[in-house]
Amino acid sequence: MARLLDIGLDRIRNLIMDMATLSEESVNAALESYEKGVMLRPQIFEYSEKLRILQLEVADFATELIARYQPVARDLRFIQSCMDVAYGFSRFGRYAYDISDVLEAIGAIPDCDKSYVIEMANTAKNMIKLSVESLKKLDKDTSKKLYMMDDSVDALYRSYLRFVLTPRDREYAYAEVRCFISALLILRYLERIADHACYISDCVHYIVTADSSPRR
């Protein structure tokens, strides 16, 4: 016979998976918006709001499960981690919205060199996918791979920052400044997204091993 707690665990798992799908969609939409110059801000705002509401729902439901069933061991770790994971997914939505906000403020930038951002965006999207996969499969070993990817994201961000700050022998044109500002802001959000993907895999590691690997 299934435990009553199992019904609750299934429900919270479904909520988390809904959030995973929405958060991937929101980041993809924001990056598509940057790459193709399509304004998707209202749609991304809607994603972000849904994620925020779902995060609250997960937190409420997790609290209710703890109060009703006093779960222990892996059940408790899973519920506790769901709250952290839900926060991570809600951050993905928020950063996606922030990216769309930058694009709205800066306006159309069709002539910018977008290679840095696109490279980092691809890595960040992969990291989201991997973190979601690790959560679905409860694969504790994904975190190592994600941290390695996070290192490359950090390196790319620093390298672009250095590039922008390198003194030139001429004044920047207004169009160039808009390119730099948009790219720097978006790279910063992508860097944060990558961090949260790592945190999600940390949660998976904790669920499986009870060992909370210290964040770097």
Next chain:
Amino acid sequence: MTVEEVMREEEAAVAGPIETTDRYKVVIKEINAWFGRKQALKNINLNIKDKSVTAFIGPSGCGKTTLIRCLNRMHEMTPNARVDGQVLVDGADIYDKSIDPVVVKRRVGMVFQKPNPFPTMSISDNVAAGLKLNGIKDKNLIAEVVEESLKGAALWEEVRTELEKPGMSLSGGQQQRLCIARALAMQPEVLLMDEPTSALDPLASSKIEELVRSLKEHVTIVIVTHNMQQAARVSDFTAFMYLGEMIEYGATSQIFKNPEKELTERYISGKFG
């Protein structure tokens, strides 16, 4: 001291079988117990830290009560029951032929599942019964011990004006605290509690739990409970038993957050039992 430091200290205090008893009030060595031909306990080894609360958990029939009854030689009082192995209290084997079982029961008190005050005795006489049986007649001393014991059992304020009323006139929770006071009157070093709240309502249960936490300042407590959350709340260490064997023993925080054995995890998560 932070919670983490306390937990580390608790975890550091957990150990397997040891040769010395310096750090432990009770050392259980290779205890086997039988009811007739049926073996109820199989080679149990356990070290119980002084002034701590240790909970025995496990499904019905796993041997929790048998084990706790071995700790003050009550098991052997059951017809056809026998025990083999050693239980050292402060290094002395309570099963040694030179040890008087009555003295053992004085040092290792017991509280049972159902409150069992002596039905014909007053509250005061219930507490003083053990003292009188041991030949103590000094009325002032007895009155002093009764008051101290009732205070120790957190019952004094509720009964101080009605000490001569029958013990049975108290509520179930008060009766159980009266039984604890009766045990405390003998100034035990170890207090065994066999499901002490299973017959009580939630409020009375929480009073007993608070009492357990405060009593451990002076007494080493071993508690048998079917209530997992109670074990998690009151104990410093938890031992999980199954089919007469000790499956896992460790700091309560570790047992309930990250048990080592799959069987323990399944039991405490309510997947069997």
